[in-house]
Amino acid sequence: MSENTVNQTLGEMPESAILARIFPRLPSSDATIVGPGDDCAVMQAPDGRFVVTTDMMVHGPDFRLEWSTPHQLGIKAAATNLSDVAAMGAKPTGMVVSIAAPKDTEVTFLEQIADGFHDACLELAPGCGVVGGDLSVSNTLTISVTAFGDLEGRQPLLRSGARPGDVVAVTGRLGLAGLGLAALFAGEKDTTNPLLLSAQLSPWPPISQGVAGALGGATSAMDISDSLIMDAGRIAGASGVVIVLDESALDDLAAHLAIECGVDASHARQAILYGGEDHALLMTFPADVALPPGFTALGHVVACADDETPHVNMGEGVLPENGWNPYTGWNGEIS
Amino acid sequence: MSENTVNQTLGEMPESAILARIFPRLPSSDATIVGPGDDCAVMQAPDGRFVVTTDMMVHGPDFRLEWSTPHQLGIKAAATNLSDVAAMGAKPTGMVVSIAAPKDTEVTFLEQIADGFHDACLELAPGCGVVGGDLSVSNTLTISVTAFGDLEGRQPLLRSGARPGDVVAVTGRLGLAGLGLAALFAGEKDTTNPLLLSAQLSPWPPISQGVAGALGGATSAMDISDSLIMDAGRIAGASGVVIVLDESALDDLAAHLAIECGVDASHARQAILYGGEDHALLMTFPADVALPPGFTALGHVVACADDETPHVNMGEGVLPENGWNPYTGWNGEIS
Incomplete structure (x- = not known):
């Protein structure tokens, strides 16, 4: 692959080509019945319930590219949501991730965000993975995560x-x-x-x-x-x-x-x-x-x-x- | 309530006060076990599975305030996600909604987005409601929705x-x-x-x-x-x-x-x-x-x-x- 291809930006590639580069880097979930590629993912909820939390990180109030690497952004976005699942006494099972980024964002930047999600899930919540997402263009880099967890039959901690x-x-x-x-x-x-x-x-x-x-x-x-x-x-x-x-x-x-x-x-x-x-x-x-x-x-x-x-x-x-x-x-x- | 209070902006109010104005307007979900107010919501998944989809709408590529009212934005954000749930052959049960808006956004604008979610859920997917969310500030108005559904024991449509x-x-x-x-x-x-x-x-x-x-x-x-x-x-x-x-x-x-x-x-x-x-x-x-x-x-x-x-x-x-x-x-x- 030439360097030109590697450094292509969001505005230069069709969504499908970008996703083809990002998805293989994302962690997979042990609780997935149907993974990415359909209109929805299908997830297991063995005890007939699931916990869900969502959090949006916005460039400016929540992080600054002057301070954070994209790998760190992926870790932070994953970790903050996993923590809300943990706070219910639940085991994290999966998450969906939406990212909106400026058109001149290099796809390698998005790959490094994906690597941050991978490392955080693998180490902090083994078995939890990214089961879907959305990619948009925006003048403001924004990462929105929704995470799920399994109470394994227990009462939630409130x-x-x-x-x-x-x-x-x-x-x-x-x-x-x-x-x-x-x-x-x-x-x-x-x-x-x-x-x-x-x-x-x-x-x-x-x-x-x-x-x-x-x-x-x-x-x-x-x-x-x-x-x-x-x-x-x-x-x-x-x-x-x-x-x-x-x-x-x-x-x-x-x-x-x-x-x-x-x-x-x-x-x-x-x-x-x-x-x-x-x-x-x-x-x-x-x-x-x-x-x-x-x-x-x-x-x-x-x-x-x-x-x-x-x-x-x-x-x-x-x-x-x-x-x-x-x-x-x-x-x-x-x- | 004075007009000054009604027209307060996102930058002038603490998050808790803003949410106190928005939450009562949102549709509630029949599948909620634990609703907003904890680190996660807890949702029913009666057949041991749930479907999940996510979609982010960004001011510029996805909508323009020149064209859309906030009520229409709420309807569109809800409807597009509900449609992905429907496309699996599932019944929509709930959604989480994150909104990032400029600091000078009036809280009444957010209330009207909430009304759009209310009307879309009530008419298009009775029983489905908003079970959680996040509110952020951003220079770019952004609405991220993650929606869930129940397959009611059926195989998903792929x-x-x-x-x-x-x-x-x-x-x-x-x-x-x-x-x-x-x-x-x-x-x-x-x-x-x-x-x-x-x-x-x-x-x-x-x-x-x-x-x-x-x-x-x-x-x-x-x-x-x-x-x-x-x-x-x-x-x-x-x-x-x-x-x-x-x-x-x-x-x-x-x-x-x-x-x-x-x-x-x-x-x-x-x-x-x-x-x-x-x-x-x-x-x-x-x-x-x-x-x-x-x-x-x-x-x-x-x-x-x-x-x-x-x-x-x-x-x-x-x-x-x-x-x-x-x-x-x-x-x-x-x-």
Whole structure:
């Protein structure tokens, strides 16, 4: 194949020729009955149910080509959706992917996005694959993913299941992606700990811990996409309870993060509480069950007093909600 | 509520407040076990399978705000996806919808898109609803839909099932949407038959005919999104057969369309063969079964001779493939 052919752009090739280059690179799904090529895919749903989530990533508010490689974009788009499936206690089975890209996008760029999906599915959710999609042209690079999962006969883990007395626990990392984003905004990409950048640009959440938590007796769950404080607040609100975070557990996490990443402890603590996009899993468990391996206790659940509304606190009082808001936080510019 | 509040834009409101205005307007799904508000929805899949399709509509190549109202956009986004579900012989059960819109988009605009989804689901696919979604900001208005359906225990209708001897039949309209698009491109919106414009801007495909065709014994199916010629060619290719279109049946359709819409018969015939986006359903049936009500025979299936590749012909020879190609057909401009 000549270099000219390799570097062809979206605007120069018919859709069928582009898809013929992309599809072989995509991961396949073990749950596929009818794969790509018909008007729909047909998927297995062995227990008569499936979970479904969708998320759209837009160039500008959600990522920047100045910062991300196409391979990282594929990983991030896959991982964020897989994490929502995991947060239901489900096993990811498949996803459909739509991409709209400028006409001058080289097809190799799309191939590298596909490779990111491949690597994320293969490593984070073996058996899960891409079962369909759509390719469009747009002035704004946009990646939309819808992911599915199998509850394997279990009840779904909801945000509303936390009960007074439960232990609040987390699995996965907190604070890294937020510190990474801050470094990127500060123009410090070249001098920042790569661990922080990769947490932001190609997150690697603990997908299999979703099923592990469900099997371990979790009463509620969600993935921490906006921030520990905001998302714990959502569990508190949906469950009608107060979540009390444990100061010393947070101090331990902050001390660990500070040493690992070379930031000061108060900075690390802020990132843990208010940083988003780590896609750790936040769950609650009855106090009398042992936490599954990989889960760390961060606090506990108490009932709302008569005059209280559901909220999150740390002993010193109600914590403000805070986190990334793309509606008000993005100025409309790409860089 | 003051007018100021009503006219607030996406950039002025938190996501939760926007969703609180949109969600009550969306159609609900009869197949929902867990609805919006958790990390995933949970859907019923009674026979242990589900069909899934996805399609992304982008401002510029796929629609123009100069031509479409937001209500029409909601209808079109819903209808095109429902049509892919119908083309598998499945009953639509639910969809997830992601919208990315400029920050200065008024929330009332999003409400009207939601109303379009509501009306399309309620009328075209009762029981199907929106079970989740995502809202983002983008410089390019983009609507991504993923739709699901239930095969109710039947085998899916594939493109590969056409067999020599089968009758080729269609249900729904052909040619209207293509004539509507041509009129819009020609700047004749104000003087064109509204039937043509609505076929292009808010298509109303025969969704329930998907199940009817499956129950009626169809051997293959697809929805005609690109053109009769291109999509019949896809069934021919997937099935390894030749599809022979019947001249007199096409003449009848063209004569009817010409009278109905005030165009000449040869123009109508071109639109029927080469116009896209009508989302009629193309199916094949064994010759010994009666076509279900609403289906019109358009031709028949013959085996490929030894030296033939699968194709479509009309007696006068192989027809060229032709249809709308957004990759080469869009110049990157909005208007």
